[in-house]
Amino acid sequence: MTNAPHRPILRAVNVIHPTDPDTRPGPLAVATASAVLAVFIASFAWVFLQARSRADNSPGDVDLAAAERLLTAEVKAGDAFAIIPGWAAAQRWRFARVWRDKGLSFEDAMQFGDPLDSWDVDGFKRLWILTTHGHDAGLDGAGLGPVVAHHSLGHGTALTLVRVKPSRTVFDFRERLLTAAVTRVSKDGKVEKCSAGVRQDCSGEWWRDVYEGMHEVGNTRRRCLFVQPYPSEGELHIEYTDLPPGDALEGRFGNRLWAVRHDSGSDVVFRVLVAGKERFKLQIARDDFRWHKWRVKLRASERKQDVTFVVSAVDVSWRQACFDARLLGRKPNK
Numbered sequence: 001m002t003n004a005p006h007r008p009i010l011r012a013v014n015v016i017h018p019t020d021p022d023t024r025p026g027p028l029a030v031a032t033a034s035a036v037l038a039v040f041i042a043s044f045a046w047v048f049l050q051a052r053s054r055a056d057n058s059p060g061d062v063d064l065a066a067a068e069r070l071l072t073a074e075v076k077a078g079d080a081f082a083i084i085p086g087w088a089a090a091q092r093w094r095f096a097r098v099w100r101d102k103g104l105s106f107e108d109a110m111q112f113g114d115p116l117d118s119w120d121v122d123g124f125k126r127l128w129i130l131t132t133h134g135h136d137a138g139l140d141g142a143g144l145g146p147v148v149a150h151h152s153l154g155h156g157t158a159l160t161l162v163r164v165k166p167s168r169t170v171f172d173f174r175e176r177l178l179t180a181a182v183t184r185v186s187k188d189g190k191v192e193k194c195s196a197g198v199r200q201d202c203s204g205e206w207w208r209d210v211y212e213g214m215h216e217v218g219n220t221r222r223r224c225l226f227v228q229p230y231p232s233e234g235e236l237h238i239e240y241t242d243l244p245p246g247d248a249l250e251g252r253f254g255n256r257l258w259a260v261r262h263d264s265g266s267d268v269v270f271r272v273l274v275a276g277k278e279r280f281k282l283q284i285a286r287d288d289f290r291w292h293k294w295r296v297k298l299r300a301s302e303r304k305q306d307v308t309f310v311v312s313a314v315d316v317s318w319r320q321a322c323f324d325a326r327l328l329g330r331k332p333n334k
Contacts, residue, residue, distance in 0.1 A: 059090075059132050059153070059155055059156070059157040060155060061091075062154070062155075063153050063154055063155045063157040064090070064091050064094055064157075065094070066153045066154070066157075067094075067095075067130055067153055067157065067159050068094040068095065068097075068098060070151060070153075070159055071095060071098045071128060071159070072098050072101075074161075075098055075099065075102060075104070075128070076102070076126075077102075077104060078124055078125035078126060079104075079109060079124065079125065079126045079127070079128060080109050080110075080111050080121050080124040080126070080127045080128070080164070081095055081099075081106070081109050081110055081111065081127070081128045081129075081130070082110070082111040082112075082113075082116055082127065082128070082129050082130070083129075083130045083131075084114075084116070084129055084130070084131045085114070085132070086112065086114060090130065092110070095110075095130075096110075109124075111127070112214070112220060112221035112222070113220050113221070113222055114219070114220040116129075116144060117143060117144070118143050118144055118145070118164075118165055119252065119324075120222070121144060121164050122164075122167050122169055122326070123167050123169060123172075124164045125163070125164055126148075126161060126162065126163055126164060127144060127145070127161070127162040127164050128159060128160070128161055128162075129159070129160045129161075129162065130157070130158075130159055131157070131158050131159075131160065132156050132157050132158075133156035144162045144164065144165075145162045145163045145164045145165045146162065146163050147160055147161070147162055148161050148162065148163050149161035165332070166332030166333055167332060167333045168328040168329050168330075168331070168332050168333065169326045169327070169328060169329075169333065170244050170245070170246050170327050170328065170329040170333070171240075171243055171244055171246065171326065171327035172326050172327075173225075173238075173240060173251075173307075173309075173324075173325040173326060173327070174212050174223065174224065174225050174324050174325065174326075175212070176240070177196075177199075177200060177210065177211070177212055177225060177238075178196040178199075178200070179196075179240065180196075180200070180238050180239060180240050181193075181237075181238075181239045181241075182194040182196075182200040182202070182210050182236070182237065182238050182239075183236075183237045183239075184202060184208070184230055184231065184234060184235070184236055184237075185234055185235045185236075185237060186231050186233075186234040187231070187232075187233040187234050194209070194210065198211075199211035199212075200238075202230075204230075207228045207230075207320065208228065208230050209226075210225060210226065210227055210236070210238065211225070211226050212224070212225055212226075213226060215256050215257075215322045216256060216257035216258075217254045217255065217256050217257070217289075217291060217322045218252070218254045218289065218290060218291025219289060219290075219291075220291075222252075222291065222322070222324070223324070224252070224322035224323055224324045225238075225322060225323055225324065226256070226320065226321075226322055227311045227320075227321050227322065227323065228316060228319055228320045228321070229268065229311045229312045229313045229316050229319055229321075230316050231316065232313065232314060232315050232316045233312075233314055234312065235310050235311070235312040236310065236311045236312065237308055237309075237310055238308065238309045238310075238311075239306060239307070239308040239309075240306065240307045240308070241306045243304055243305070243306070243307060243327060244304065244327070245303045245304050245329075246298060246303065246304075246327035246328055246329055247297070247298055247303075247328060247329060247330045248295060248296060248297050248298055248327075248328045249272060249274070249279075249280075249295070249296040249298065249307065249325065249326070249327055249328070250293075250294070250295045250296075250325070250326055250328055251272075251293075251294055251295075251323060251324050251325030251326065252291050252292060252293055252294070252323060252324045252325075253270045253282055253284070253291075253292050253294065253321065253322070253323040253324075254284070254288070254289065254290055254291045254292055254321065254322060254323075255268065255284060255286070255288055255289060255319075255320070255321055255322075256320040256321060256322055257289070258318065258320055259286065259318055259319055259320040259321065260286070260287055260288070260289045262286075262317075262318035263286065263287075264286075264315070264317040264318050265286060265313060265315045265316060265317035265318050265319040266286070266313050266314040266315040266319070267283050267284060267285050267286065267313065267314075268283070268284055268311065268312070268313050268319050268321050269281065269282070269283045269310075269311070269312045269313065270282045270283075270284070270309070270310070270311055270321070270323065271309070271310040271311075271312075272294070272296055272307070272308075272309060272310075272325075273307070273308040273309075273310060274296070274298065274302045274305050274306070274307055275302060275305035275306060276306070276308070279296045279302075280294055280296050282294060284321075286319075307327070309323065309325065311323075
């Protein structure tokens with residue numbers, strides 16, 4: 001038997017050359033990863049705390065169901081409804097069902113003004129206000145009318161009933177838009193008449209029409225008349241005739257949200273004419289998002305006279321505005 005030749009055993013050896021890169025994470029990489037992890041944890045904690053805060057400060061299903069039951073038993077014609085603050089999870093469908101089941105219009109009853117004022121609820125007899133976590137404080141002094149009932153529903157939720165002040169409105173220009181004569185007058189005096197249908201329909205693009213609706217104006221949603229002056233350097237006229245006797249004209253005027261968002265066009269001018277004579281004038285800039293209050297005290301000779309609202313702009317590009325107006329009597333309408 002012969003001995004097999006000796007073969008050396010080969011072992012793998014990692015040989016590190018001076019020129020090989022160091023694959024171990026350095027101090028900067030470790031610090032960056034730690035910072036990213038810390039930001040992730042902080043973001044998760046913030047989202048969790050925000051969700052917890054919303055849950056702690058918003059009514060739940062049980063609270064809203066209690067409000068629905070109470071309204072079902074108490075709501076009647078002439079009642080308005082508001083939610084303060086106007087959170088998205090208030091389940092308005094519950095309250096729409098209450099008004100609908102009673103044959104009443106929830107669209108008319110629902111008030112979105114923030115803050116609410118007596119102008120918003122004029123013409124209603126009572127106002128129900130659903131609030132959460134302290135937002136019912138101060139309702140007595142909000143000028144809406146006296147608080148006649150207050151119901152605590154649990155979890156910080158409350159339902160307050162306010163008796164609205166008697167209205168002094170003898171003619172609502174917004175509600176009677178279709179009785180007006182609406183014309184557009186160009187710089188050279190050419191007159192275009194609009195026709196009353198579902199809205200005051202004027203030729204051309206939709207934004208030339210005048211119509212009533214809910215609009216974003218004055219930092220909240222309000223019911224008002226949409227107007228965009230046309231043509232440039234011309235005038236939009238909205239004229240009312242055969243008016244009842246009144247003592248004052250009062251209203252609001254402001255840029256719509258889309259007008260404020262567009263840096264184009266020029267200032268908008270709003271004028272009120274009584275018997276063809278200017279009694280009020282307001283000019284607002286493109287970035288003005290206020291809801292301007294105006295008032296005209298009528299002279300004895302102006303009672304029952306025609307009233308015309310005039311809107312104009314040198315450049316009408318995106319100059320979308322909204323206004324509301326009423327003719328007021330001396331004594332409240334009970």
